[in-house]
């Protein structure tokens with residue numbers, strides 16, 4: 001470490017912001033005195049002057065990274081003190097308007113600790129640094145100025161005795177009630193602009209002992225307030241084997257402080273998760289409340305002049321709607337800003353406040369105000385935000401991107417990046433006079449993989465397969481095929497013959513500039529994929545077919561195998577022109593039944609999405625034309641040999657595929673061939689039920705192939 005160039009610095013306030021500031025000042029100052037009016041406990045106990053400490057205090061991932069940078073190894077230390085550690089998205093359940101966000105691994109750590117524990121461990125780390133001294137029970141009366149610079153502070157001790165400390169640097173970390181604006185005005189520096197945005201938040205909090213099963217294995221449950229339900233709650237495992245439960249509401253809609261009312265409030269939320277956890281638990285303390293009237297920002301960076309040697313940090317600069325859990329993280333980022341400035345020499349206050357605004361406060365402030373405005377109904381939620389939230393409940397990759405933004409790790413612009421946008425918005429690709437919705441995603445320069453869905457699904461078959469493919473650097477192209485895309489829905493049944501369906505895929509590849517691709521197909525998509533592999537081997541590098549065998553093998557089994565003949569009976573039902581209407585009757589009762597088959601192999605969310613899709617006008621009838629065109633059972637299939645590396649995944653319990661058809665498929669592949677047989681409990685819907693397995697098989701096959709230029 002370089003020699004310390006400066007003498008004594010004074011930090012006022014031993015909250016999180018003051019402790020962070022003290023830590024970085026000790027890099028450049030021989031002595032740092034932390035002045036605090038409160039008495040500080042020797043353990044993770046709440047204290048009088050930080051009443052918010054009794055309420056849930058989420059540490060955002062960006063804050064956790066900053067904590068670890070300021071105090072290396074502190075996250076592990078929290079773990080050693082009984083705090084819960086996990087993954088920000090993998091181990092945290094977020095629920096928006098009743099819909100759960102996907103819980104994918106993000107590689108960002110979450111430390112779930114009580115505020116007193118966070119403060120105590122940080123305080124102990126600071127206390128252990130050479131050169132620091134805590135002056136407790138002392139109140140800052142005012143800083144002393146001479147000739148445009150700070151020269152000291154006037155303090156009042158526990159017995160009312162006033163003393164002064166000489167110093168050239170004072171950091172005001174006294175929180176939201178800071179008097180810095182008054183001192184500045186009194187000393188001729190003018191009025192600091194204050195911006196406020198009313199939110200009228202009320203918190204009610206209580207700690208419980210909750211059995212792990214009632215938390216569903218998650219570290220914390222967040223029922224997020226939304227414009228639809230502008231009240232929410234958090235239940236988070238914290239130190240001491242407790243779960244902290246905080247309910248909150250905006251604009252005066254505050255959670256009650258009696259037990260019955262509190263439980264009723266939890267029961268009124270958009271999802272029952274927190275309420276259920278609480279009912280399974282035992283309270284360990286009393287209900288406490290907190291009222292937070294408004295977001296408050298003081299614009300020190302806009303003052304035309306500023307005394308040398310006075311800095312302001314933490315809530316004293318900006319305090320945000322606490323439900324976004326930004327305060328401690330912003331304070332930690334401000335400390336990092338201070339460290340950067342100190343490394344350059346004596347801090348210029350104006351440069352410091354400009355950097356604090358830009359690097360620490362602007363982004364979170366903007367996010368807090370815009371989200372508040374939408375939640376309170378003052379402005380409509382913009383479509384892009386709504387799409388991201390819906391996308392986060394569907395796509396693991398969008399969930400991680402969203403969590404990174406609200407955790408202040410990435411800027412909001414990351415949600416407009418192609419990796420997110422491409423998943424949320426399909427492209428329109430026109431070929432042969434038809435326009436297809438095609439989900440094109442993954443690295444732009446990645447090796448292309450075409451994924452063809454089955455019936456009665458759509459390109460969402462691949463949602464959970466995609467992340468692993470994208471991580472491996474593959475570009476995925478998943479069309480809604482003929483009949484499924486509104487712009488590609490011809491009337492005539494004969495327009496759904498197999499060569500035309502395969503031609504669509506070639507046309508889409510042409511339009512996207514893809515000469516050849518790895519092809520993956522499921523169910524009917526597998527039939528198209530077998531066709532492409534057999535008839536257009538120059539365009540297909542490898543084939544992964546799931547659920548459906550080679551069509552020639554299928555028809556051969558249908559001719560002479562009783563099991564296959566029985567297994568194909570359903571096809572006649574689907575070929576009946578009356579089926580579409582019948583299956584959509586009674587609120588789509590039969591279609592619902594189909595989607596719930598295989599013991600609900602599809603999740604309720606997947607079933608709901610496919611139901612929503614197939615009940616849109618014209619979709620289901622068009623999709624059934626694939627059957628009505630006769631391809632499956634016409635006995636005329638003549639695809640012939642497959643000469644490219646192939647993997648066939650099928651489920652031995654699949655009621656629509658016989659063992660004979662599956663086994664005979666090997667006779668039609670004259671290239672490296674692998675069969676993956678899934679046993680008990682495996683349904684016909686492998687991409688949704690076993691996405692990791694399907695992705696691993698695709699990757700194994702693709703890995704065996706030389707990279708393809710898009």
Ligand SMILES: Cc1cc2nc3c(=O)[nH]c(=O)nc-3n(C[C@H](O)[C@H](O)[C@H](O)COP(=O)(O)OP(=O)(O)OC[C@H]3O[C@@H](n4cnc5c(N)ncnc54)[C@H](O)[C@@H]3O)c2cc1C
Pocket residue numbers: 012013014015016017018035036037038049050052055056057058059060138139140141173174175176203290292313314315316319322323324325326327328329331
């Ligand atoms: C209900 C609630 C929930 C919150 N939840 C979260 C969350 O989930 N995540 C998150 O990151 N943030 C949260 N916050 C914000 C967070 O608590 C603060 O942003 C963060 O602690 C930084 O505060 P601070 O250190 O600037 O001020 P404070 O925590 O207010 O500390 C100020 C300190 O200064 C001392 N002091 C004040 N005046 C004087 C004086 N004249 N002389 C001497 N000492 C003085 C006080 O005693 C106190 O110790 C929440 C806030 C509230 C209100």
